[in-house]
Amino acid sequence: MPNFVFIGASIDGYIADRNNKLDFLECIPNPENVDFGFQDFMQSVDCVIMGRNTFETILGFGGEWHYSKPVFVLSSSLTSVPDKLKDNVEIMQGEINDIITALNKRGFSRLYIDGANVIQSFLKKDMIDEVIISTVPMLLGGGTKLFGMLPAHLSFEHMETQVLLNALVQTRYKRKKE
Template sequence: MTNYVYIATSLDGFIATSNGGLEWLEELPNPEQSDYGYAEFMKSIDAIMMGRNTFEKVLTFAQWVYNKPVFILSNSLTKLPDDILDKAEIIKGDIKKLISQLNQKGYKNLYIDGGQVIQSFLQEDLIDEIIITRVPIILGKGVSLFGEREKPLKFRHQKTQIYNNILVKSHYIRER
């Protein structure tokens, strides 16, 4: 199984403002109306695992944006909105066991999303590839992508792409 992180950060490494806001991403000029490779990435994954905070943010969007199964990793959520019951599932427990169970169900490529979930996966050394798009803004504070680490994890640079002379997307693979 391969676990991917695909995310945007500010130059100072934040994925959201302190209150979870993403307005700074919506302000990006996009003359080509590009998705910056997101659709291509989504073709390569089988399912998405996200945390409660990310899930609650996604629920504020005008429509459900995923066409893949979504697993919400949460110890506090007990129920999903009726309109997405067939699109998402709440899971909880040890993430290594959950990954093994999803693998046994045929999921081989997972998109891991949400600051706390990403940090938990990194803590357990369960992230295989990271694709980070850096946005040229310094937020100063907010939700950190990586947080504090007890020990370093080494990644190897795979490639970097520049979009609209603004965004820098870099792809890294975990060195084992």
């Protein structure tokens, strides 16, 4: 029952700038509106797990909801979601292991993990199986770090790297269990 990360980051490892903005992700012209494999990736997962900050950031984009798969928001402070999302979004609380067990029992086994805090929490429990990072050629010098402190080293095996739009570097790693 694998857990996946698919995320964009700056060269210095930030996924949002100091103002919690994601504008840097669009610094490379994309005239053909290439999705960098995101739609194929989304077809391969059963649901999305994200934290409150990521959820609120996505809501701030406005327009149509970005996910066709069920979204589970991990939050101890949110009590509801907008009415238009009640069929697609559910708030969950508790220990990560218990949440994963509950989702697996509901038939969700291939999980997309999104948002710095949630990704870091899963990594601390060694519960990330694959990471796909699209590196944007920009240094932000501060903001929201993708990775944080871990209780132990985690080894990953390089699976593939590709250059997108002659600028972005997308690298896929798989967890190497000893």
